Amino acid sequence: MPFASLGLSSALLHAVDARGYEQPTAIQQAAIPAILRGTDLLALASTGSGKTAAFALPLLQQLQDRPQQLPRPTHALVLVPTRDLAIQVGDSMRELARQLERPVKLAAVYGGVSINPQMMALRGGADVVVATPGRLLDLVQHNALKLADLKVLVLDEADRLLEAGFADELQRVLALLPARRQTLLFSATYPATVQGLAQAVLNEPLRLEMPGGTQTPAAIEQRAVQVDAARRTPLLRHLLEQQGWSRVLVFVASKYATEHVAQKLRAGGIAAAAFHGDLSQGARSHVLADFKAGRLAVVVATDVAARGLDIAGLPVVVNYDLPRSPQDHVHRIGRTGRAGQAGLAVSFVSATTEAHFRLIEKRQGQRVPREVVAGFEPTEAAAPPAGNGGIKGKRKSKKDKLREAAARDGSH
Template sequence: MSAPGFASLGLSSALARACTAAGYAAPSPIQLEAIPALLRGRDLLGLAPTGSGKTAAFVLPLLQRLDGDQRRPGPRHVRVLVLVPTRELAAQVGDVFRRLGATTAQRARIAVLHGGVSVNPQMMGLRGGADIVVATPGRLLDLLDRNALHLDAVQALVLDEADRLLDHGFAAERERVLAALPAKRQNLLFSATFPPEVQALADGLLRDALRVEAATMAASAPAILQRVLAVDPGRRTELLRHLLQQEHWQRVLVFVATRHAADHVARKLYDRGIFAAPLHGDLGQSLRAERLEQFRTGGFDVLVTTDLAARGLDVAGLDVVVNYDLPRSPTDYVHRIGRTGRAGAAGLAVSFVDAATEAHLRLIEKRQHLQLPREQVAGFEPTEAAAPPRPTDGTGGIKGRRPSKKDKLRAAAAAAAAVKSPAASS
């Protein structure tokens, strides 16, 4: 029995052809469940790891909904709003809407709104209204304050990467956006992780929602081979260069902890004849977009980046992800390695670990239910011993080399309590 095609899910022949042209061989598990429900107007909670096909799972039914409606948006009005946490993800989702919607009878008007670029062209583009707006919260609110668009006619809201939209910096912005929307609308919430905060958001936002849970990363992407290489910190760049040359990796994404490290490692590689470039938040948006496009098209072999690229980056044929620095959050480990092995292709994820970061790697393994053997590369065997364990404040976790904001708040509260206690005043 053959696998179901996109037309069998209720999509129009034009959208089914667009899927074939985009290289989608067959619907992914989340698309099989989500698309028919969304075509019926259901609210949806999608728990989907990176690379599961969740973007097309909401893009396709929303495009069909708009294509079947002859009405056009009024001036400065919006029919579908997709809220995302990063500029790169906004650009990528906008591209998927444009690519899959190119063959529909009613060509949807799509606006992608994010910071880092001039606001004036975005304001001009919204004068006639937009069928679809894909936006980061900050720029969307900026345009709302300028009266450049109105959200009172939104028919469908998508919160993509909802776990990121719950971060402290987005909370107030998200609530302001929700307050500007009409009460009656279709709501779609997608998240790669499902902490209690996401459940609380879903409970307050969704009505009679279908819950679709794609397979976990380990189950859905067995083609990602994960390796851990033990190496002293001072020899990581040398080992990276050795692997690039000996393993003949063609397209590699290297994650580092800081913007300075991205510049430094990329420069060291480039000076030794490896076509590498940095990507981080200090670069202007046009340069960031240019670097990503050059990387996608093979303009250079290695992109050295911060967690800016951990989400919202889809590069076909990405051979290897290297964790030069381990991610601070165990969840970000999943997002990082998910940049490779996409759409069923094979991928490789390599993490460097040293004596000082071994405990943090064990935490990542525990949280992600992994058990990865430690390897050594001949000539790069580590020589540094582990530092003695530091005292903890009882919060029960090693999250990285520096205390988190929550850790600092806990420490300050404990110090304040100690000062007020009778023992402290005697």
Template sequence: MTFPSLGLSPALLAALSQLGHSSPTPIQQGAIPPALAGQDVLGSAQTGSGKTLAFALPLLQRLQASTSRVRPAQALVMVPTRELATQVGEVIQSLAQHLPQRVKVSVFFGGVSINPQMMGLRGGTDVVVATPGRLLDLVAHNALKLDQVKLLVLDEADRMLDLGFAEELAQVLALLPPQRQNLFFSATFSPVVQALANTLLHNAVRVEVDASQQQPVEIVQRAIRVDTPRRTQLLRHLIKQNRWERTLVFVATKFAAEIVADKLRKGGLTAEPFHGELSQGKRSQVLTDFKAERLQVVVATDVAARGLDIVGLPVVVNYDLPRSTQDYTHRIGRTGRAGEPGLALSFVCAESSAHWRLIQKRNQLQVTLESVPGFEAQEIAPPESSAPDAPGNGGIKGKRPSKKDKLRAAAGSGK
């Protein structure tokens, strides 16, 4: 299938050609035609599947057909993180700049001053890409109105709910006109996500793309047994031995990100932490330096697991295994992008061995545990147990309810 066969305008086809997009991905093939026809769409596909173009192209075609000159916001794209907001905004802007009719795209997120963002809304805007909290801030300051929105996109809806945006999302939806088109994209569909889709969408076309339908990704997956106290030494050894120019390392907490980055710097590597408590200026600078290869290592929490598109990133390391088995796929998806080969390496300690087995089972993997000479593991794994809360299961998400899970359950029961 080709882009012309999807019903896109000549202007958008020219823009795609100039940007080097030759053929649509499965999610684009399934989602674009019904979206162009004005239908609601429920799209499910994993990271790196091309979801952004799947909603950006219909969005821009709808705006090109509009005759409005007063520039009320007509399209709203809601995303869970600052980095994803920036990335989505860049994609839409890159397409829009090749179109004959000017489209103003505004990107908003917290962590930076709201005043420049309010100034940028003078004269109106056509497309808003925003995180929920900052979007509501702008509405509260009377800098933005949402009563003319004709197209709503929810991107990475599962991640948005995982981060606790359910209340803010409900507030935003209440500000939108009831008659609108909705495009809803999510990598996974938990009961909470499905419930939101059921209330939001009307006669939606469901488009599901499983891993077998996606474009092949060349990611070599490896796992190394190592004792917990020796992980940083092993990481430094592997980076230097293999001469990895850039390595993205995932850890469980912001505290771990700071500590591991500091230890790597003391070991002679250029490294920086990356987590949600950093200022937006610092986060942006870290990513800029990393992409420009001025940094060898970024040590990040799962805030970097989605929305980051770093061209040619050779290695991702799970220093701590992800709490959610689904996040394993999102983490390793930061490498092996755009047809480039990648390596995903996981450190497996004795206490996390049961969780590693679950990650393999849920993701249908068979990865042999290796040992690195000089770093052979001495710790003994706890005995296996089928009990969900047995020691050594790593606090598996979905098995033991978190505080958020308990609050949602209480809200659903009316307590």
């Protein structure tokens, strides 16, 4: 199905061509006509499925179809969980809006930077605001933004918005919005918290669940390499040299680890940089620009990079440390294999993390065969999978345990 069949204007079709989109993705085919009809939407789609354009294109068309007003009332609010995602969504929408006859004013607002330039940018209003919840509330408190005329709310990465630190702010934002509006909820996973949010904010929504919507995208090949924890960095250097990977996003568990591993890679002659939440927004943007341009071969990141980073053609993701949850695993490896392209996700599994990786496999419904790289054979053995209480007849009874305890006491 071509984009021309989705009901988009000729200007937006030119914008699609300019971005190099050849055919709409599955989520775009299903979502764009529904959004143009004014329908509420519950969309479950994996990362890299093209969901930003799925809501951006119909939002931009809605703006072209309504009378122009000054100051500009905010037509659409896009709530996102991170500043990196706010910047990315804002940039994508600006690119798509360049071909439109009527200019669209879009503001991307987020924390971690001074609020004053964002307040200045909102003077005269904005057609679309892409925001993190905390900064949005700050701007409303400063009377820099009014939401009384809002027509469309987009909750992007809804599962992450409901994680610790976001849920309360999200409820405060929702209380500011008009009850009559179109609401679009996008999520890669669908835990009970998101189900509750969907029931609370959506009105007779169209539910779209793309194939693999809450699972690992099929375009991603997964590999699991068994290695002792102490030898992960040498193994990473070995794989970078032997496999010829051009760009690799490496996930670790802490901010300290990003700096430590990146420094070790640089010492081995590999262009690498750390990426974590304590970096300034300017520093984070600089790292991503160098990575996208090929000036960096490796970015070592915390889970701050697991959401919202769209790096076209990223071939490989490495789980140096395993993610804390199966949901985080989906988002991490979803940085590769985007928009239907092939991708590779490699997880380092040690004796102490084997059980956790088995849980990830169970939740994603996919078994990943274990590999061993020559020269990096693990020396530690993983515990066998837990059974249902041991072998029948071999487990000690309560009486046996009491007798043993009594015997020990009598020997002292």
